Amino acid sequence: MAYLFGAYLVLWAITFGYVFSIGARQKRLQQELQRLREQAEAEDQPTP
Amino acid sequence: MHRRRFGVGDLLDGIAAAAVAVALFLVFLVAPREAVMGDIQRVFYFHVAAAWVGYLALLVVFAAAVVYLLRGDRRWDRVALSSVEIGMVFLTEGIVTGMFWAKATWGKPWVWEPRLTTSAVLWVIYAAYLLLRRSIEDPGRRARLSAVYGVLGFVAVPINFMAIRWWRAVHPLVFDSSGAHLAPLMLAVLIFCVVTFTLLYASLLLHRLRLEWMSEQVRHLRRQQGA
Secondary structure, X not given: OHHHHHHHHHHHHHHHHHHXXXXXXXXXXXXXXXXXXXXHHHHHOOOO | OOOOOOOHHHHHHHHHHHHHHHHHHHHHHHOOOEOOOEHHHHHHHHHHHHHHHHHHHHHHHHHHHHHHHHHOOHHHHHHHHHHHHHHHHHHHHHXXXXXXXXXXXXXXXXXXXXXXXXXXXXXXXXXXXXXXXHHOOOHHHHHHHHHHHHHHHOOHHHHHHHHHHHOOOOOOOOEEOOEEOOOHHHHHHHHHXXXXXXXXXXXXXXXXXXXXXXXXXXXXXXXXXHO
């Protein structure tokens, strides 16, 4: 029973680990995109 | 505040998550206990499903690499990269769950027999694909070389699949030319688990492709602002 538990524990740890890694990368890129867009908008504003 | 619309990807995520819950219920509460191996045989359902999705992901890599080499469209390179990454996750799951099962039934987690050996080779081939991509700076050259590698590397997939049919192996053979050597209820649960992991693969691929698209947007904006 311990091997069955171990196999499923590792299986779902790998799956959720990967899902969280995609989520973390998406969040980081989203923030970077937001920052770059704001920077581009600020550069497009005419200087007084 | 910007609100994202509920899309096909969200629907697929929901269906995949629900299917995983149902699959776990079927594996632990519906599938009969195997007479010889006992409960450890319940590893089989997700072990086979993970291996199947690993093969599927690498088939997608092969197809995307061929299309990239024919058309030169960078989007297919992103499909190949995304699918290799997900394929590696499922291949790893197939190998690791198999090791637990082997330890319980053979007394040791690893035996250098044809299926396990070719699985290890397959894993190394695609790990090298990811390393190769990291080592090439020029995007065009990286995409071309990766596509060639993706086509050549796929040769290892049918060898891995056929290993237990071609050579004397310790690994069990469930499906052969005479059909499936499984009780009907076990086969039904296995098919459900395979479909579930296929849905999970599709859902992960969409998320991974979105990541590539966002990465491309960041590079584009950086180039614009650097110019």
